Amino acid sequence: MTITYRVGNGLYVNVTNRCTNSCDFCVRSVADGAYGELWLEKEPSKEEILDAVLQALSGNSYDEVVFCGYGEPTVRLDDVIFVAKGIKKDFPSQKIRINTNGQANLIHGKDVTPLLAGVIDCVSVSLNAPDPVEYQNICHSEFGEAAFWGLLDFASDAKKYVPSVILSVVRETIPDSDIEKCRSLADKYGVKLKVRDFIK
């Protein structure tokens, strides 16, 4: 079972296979695993995750711990917060990021962004498209087109509690003209847009 893995100088944490999206470009469907076998036959407990992360951090220096994984980490948000608090207890200056589809408020049926305060340093929300129709065409959310507005509201709410909130698009999956529309949207919501490369 792969709970942690290194990408560059980040320690990535794999907490679940589950996701509310089924994106066309998802690494789960287009590859056997970009970083080894990440498919979890059984989800690790929050204690197992914390142990694995603390062990990986012991004697090593990482720029960031990143909750990312094969699936959507915020489906286990309470467990992610538990682990993040445990990391901050032993490594107070360790930066922690969540890479997310931004649907946490829809998943949990309430504004969960206050839970991020004081433990999460950065939230990177995958925007992927400039409007709800295109988003749903690409990402196939179980929340339908509401997922698009939900993720923007999540990013906006998260700004109150998290020092850095980013919207991201994958360069190879979106035309340049749509990237500019996404940039305008990010400006409107007061967050940065990151254009990232596809993970082959």
Ligand code: SF4
């Ligand atoms: S949101 Fe992420 S994990 Fe979920 S289907 Fe899309 S790319 Fe895969």
